[in-house]
Amino acid sequence: MKTITHTITWHPWRWMPIFFTLCLTGALTAQRSNDTIGLLLDFPLLDIPYQSYASSTTGGFLSGYANPSMRQSLGMTTNFYSAAHFGAKQAFRKIDNKFLRGLAVYGAATVFDLFTITAPLGNAWLHEEYHRAVLTRREVSSVNEVNRFPMGGSVFKVYRITDADLQRMHDNHQNDWRRLQVAGKESELHLLQTLQRNDFFYNQKLPHIPLYWLVTFSTGGYVRSSVKDDFNTRVDEMNEKDGTDISLRDFTGPDYTAWVYSLFRPQVRYSARGVHPSGVGINRYIKPADLTQEELDFLKKQGRLQWLNLISPTLFGFSKIRLKSAAEGNHYGNFAVRSVITPYGNDIMLDVWYQSPRYNLFFVLHNYFNQSENFVAGIEAGMVDQPILRGKLAVSPRLMMWRQPEGLSFSTSEGKLGGLLGLGMRANLGLFSPYLEVEGKTEGWVMGNVFLEENLSVRGGVRLAIR
Numbered sequence: 001m002k003t004i005t006h007t008i009t010w011h012p013w014r015w016m017p018i019f020f021t022l023c024l025t026g027a028l029t030a031q032r033s034n035d036t037i038g039l040l041l042d043f044p045l046l047d048i049p050y051q052s053y054a055s056s057t058t059g060g061f062l063s064g065y066a067n068p069s070m071r072q073s074l075g076m077t078t079n080f081y082s083a084a085h086f087g088a089k090q091a092f093r094k095i096d097n098k099f100l101r102g103l104a105v106y107g108a109a110t111v112f113d114l115f116t117i118t119a120p121l122g123n124a125w126l127h128e129e130y131h132r133a134v135l136t137r138r139e140v141s142s143v144n145e146v147n148r149f150p151m152g153g154s155v156f157k158v159y160r161i162t163d164a165d166l167q168r169m170h171d172n173h174q175n176d177w178r179r180l181q182v183a184g185k186e187s188e189l190h191l192l193q194t195l196q197r198n199d200f201f202y203n204q205k206l207p208h209i210p211l212y213w214l215v216t217f218s219t220g221g222y223v224r225s226s227v228k229d230d231f232n233t234r235v236d237e238m239n240e241k242d243g244t245d246i247s248l249r250d251f252t253g254p255d256y257t258a259w260v261y262s263l264f265r266p267q268v269r270y271s272a273r274g275v276h277p278s279g280v281g282i283n284r285y286i287k288p289a290d291l292t293q294e295e296l297d298f299l300k301k302q303g304r305l306q307w308l309n310l311i312s313p314t315l316f317g318f319s320k321i322r323l324k325s326a327a328e329g330n331h332y333g334n335f336a337v338r339s340v341i342t343p344y345g346n347d348i349m350l351d352v353w354y355q356s357p358r359y360n361l362f363f364v365l366h367n368y369f370n371q372s373e374n375f376v377a378g379i380e381a382g383m384v385d386q387p388i389l390r391g392k393l394a395v396s397p398r399l400m401m402w403r404q405p406e407g408l409s410f411s412t413s414e415g416k417l418g419g420l421l422g423l424g425m426r427a428n429l430g431l432f433s434p435y436l437e438v439e440g441k442t443e444g445w446v447m448g449n450v451f452l453e454e455n456l457s458v459r460g461g462v463r464l465a466i467r
Helices: 012-029 050-058 070-091 098-116 123-137 163-172 174-201 209-225 230-242 255-264 293-310
Strands: 039-048 321-326 329-342 345-355 360-369 374-383 386-388 393-405 415-427 432-441 455-466
Touching: 039 050, 039 070, 050 123, 070 098, 070 123, 070 174, 070 455, 098 209, 123 174, 123 209, 163 174, 174 209, 174 255, 174 329, 174 345, 209 255, 209 293, 255 293, 293 329, 293 345, 360 393, 374 415, 393 432
Parallel strands: none
Antiparallel strands: 039 455, 321 329, 329 345, 345 360, 360 374, 374 393, 386 393, 393 415, 415 432, 432 455
């Protein structure tokens, strides 16, 4: 469930002065230079083997597209915001005054982001689709309520799920179950990472700043508000509204209370939650009142860690920072800190990007935490669109090595080595460029990869680049 209580999106008009300030920030920091790629659209058409699970869940390959993979839904939402922000930039490009042009562009982007965050393809939609991707991995059918255009809403469900399916997943696939609860937050930080990387490497200079702040405060506020007493009343109201109709119930209710409940009680069977207040079905939703003090304290700590997501120059209008000038061209860098909640605790990562006249490189340092241990051993590196064969092809290799908790356990002090190796290949054909990606990994959690076990995935699609 996506709920935005106590966050920016709850009463957006009250936050308009802040977003007006963001418009000014964008206007003042906007840089004037030629775009490398003004608009980049990614259409991931194939994602195998995930789509075999989607086909089994929906009953057919084509119908399986109603249950997009994490990569597919991320691509659609990235396209949604990139196209809108590119349109805002183009609409006011003829304004000569740099400050007024920036103000108009960022103002239009702010209004768009505020009033479409709960629309299909917007941030709330992506949040629910990452939940649904984990359900689909275990062939659990579901529906995303955001597809019904609940504009201006505050609580969105993933629903039409049987108790039997949830019980099967909870009791037989505990790692996936815990990942399911927090996959929505994972999606939002993955969206920020993708937009920031694209803006950096392709020199887009799109007006993403209002969206960065909106998403950062929304996702952080949701975690922090989950421990507040009024969540007890809200859950009671949700249960009363759902009534005896099981199909209307969200798969979990508040995400983070359910997550921390499952972290600390892995041996508790799903049926032990008791009967729903209506007397029909299992009581799915976990309230703050259902948590022990230790569980509440751990969740409060995760809420405080969300402030780390504010540490990035990109939020303040600096999409790339010039490091040095050389005869062959300029060298640029940037970074972002992220606190991502995982099936066993959290990952505090430092995301670093570097661009020279010849290379686009990224590096990520991961710090994996569970209940009491810090598994400091996560390293990620890759290249973006490195030309080969006289520019006819571009390759994007990626390598990860990590030491994550054994069995992805919350309580273990033992670590397990693992890694990921991926290679993307794209043909340079002008406006449209087909691509193919192969990615293999060992057991472990990777942001945006639905498989927690060993996996080999093949993805393919088409990229559209407007310069």
